[in-house]
Amino acid sequence: MNIVRYILFAQVFVAFFVAGGVFFKSRQLRSLTLSLLIAFVGCHILLFLFGSGELVNLHPEFKSWFYYEIAFLFGPLVFIHLQCLILNKKRLRAIDALHLLPILVFWLGYGDVLLMEGNIRSEYINAHFLTRTMFWNYLLAFQMMIYAISSSVFLYLNRTVLSAKRFQYAVFLVVAYVCSSILISYLTHFADGWRDFAWYYVLLTFLIFGVGYFLVKNPEFLLQIKKKYFASNLSEKDMLRIQSKIQKAFKKDQMFLDGSFNISDLSKQLNEKQHHVSQTFSELISENFNDYVNKHRIEIAKQLLHDPKYGNYKIEAIALESGFNNKVTFYKAFTKFVEQTPSAFRKSKK
Structure with a gap:
């Protein structure tokens, strides 16, 4: 398990490096959503390493902070990125705020726990994990599966709109997210402890490597919209x-x-x-x-x-x-x- 943790720790730096490269390559919504997705994957891995290691005992005040909020954003970022890819979506609209609804529900239902003092919150979470925290794990798994299905259906219905190269990229992105959603749903129900989730984060690293490899092989990809429209x-x-x-x-x-x-x-x-x-x-x-x-x-x-x-x-x-x-x-x-x-x-x- 220590080897896996070292690998994951290295992937945090890779994630931030790739996210920064995507961000500075182009500032359009398409690249911003992809950059945020990869950066949040890195943040989530870092939060997992913190929460499943000894460091959480030294700094219990950070336990559970931002873990769910970031995870709730994976699905919306994948879906909006697909909209940019397929429909040339250029800016967010008011209706997109609905993607944040699960985070609002989470804070309304669990905010009292998050606002507790560090040591008290840590003890409370351990004592009431099944009665208070487990529900939000199931909600997260459910939300991820909803977005996985929605993204898959959306891509399938619009498959003829994309070029072969864009379609391959979109399929890879959706498949990676679908596999992650299935694995997180399985682990939520069957895992013996938080450390078992290491394999979920290993799978997420394939998303980082896959996107990074695609961008290296196709450096013109993110600039395509800018070249076609914004520089026109x-x-x-x-x-x-x-x-x-x-x-x-x-x-x-x-x-x-x-x-x-x-x-x-x-x-x-x-x-x-x-x-x-x-x-x-x-x-x-x-x-x-x-x-x-x-x-x-x-x-x-x-x-x-x-x-x-x-x-x-x-x-x-x-x-x-x-x-x-x-x-x-x-x-x-x-x-x-x-x-x-x-x-x-x-x-x-x-």
Whole structure:
């Protein structure tokens, strides 16, 4: 166990080093959430080493301080980081304050213990661990599992939005958090003591190493948003001009009927830089490229489903004619925008 503790202590410095590197690389919300997540992992490991060692007996006044509060922030930071990654979230909103609700509940229910004098608090926690403290361990495990499930579902639903490299990064981040959540839930119920949680923190170090390795191999990753958007000199007038060109291209050329059509093809057709077109979609049109394309494809599909000439066409054939590559994607998009299946829509118009 001593070897594990030495390894964990070394990881505290690694965590702070990586967190600092991420923070100074870029000050946007995406990098700030990642930097805080890694820094808090380091802090949590340090709190574990303090609480499970002899040092806590010398300074009991710090026992249990910030342990739960920091742990309650892991899930929100992972989820908000995913929002930045997938939805290009740039700033926090008032509704994001709801992520702090578990911390508020914790302080309302356990604040009287935390405000006790050091020695008294230490003795009280030891004497009432099962009746007062264990509940908050279960609540923490439950909260982590909720965020693990939410993050997994959110990533799955938006998997087509990300590039292959971003998707790999997001999957790694979510899998690391899910595994940590499962392990903390298991240990909360079955561990014989706090020292058994060392393996949970060992697992957390893989998150630090994994993110650090990814950033070393892809140094441009965190600067991607800054390079694409914040360093762009694209004005609102330019975006309006590009939007007009997009609307004309979709109405006249209907390039979206090609199943392999992508934003790179559109940018070449418009003779505009791809990141300018992408910025126009996200900031002015307020819709991602895939949804914009699929919405136009669905309008064509609706026309074909009404057209008697296509009455003998199967749904899959209508999908191909509309620019979709397969029936499954077509059904999903059609249901999303029309709130009916293609078959039901066709029958309702007969």
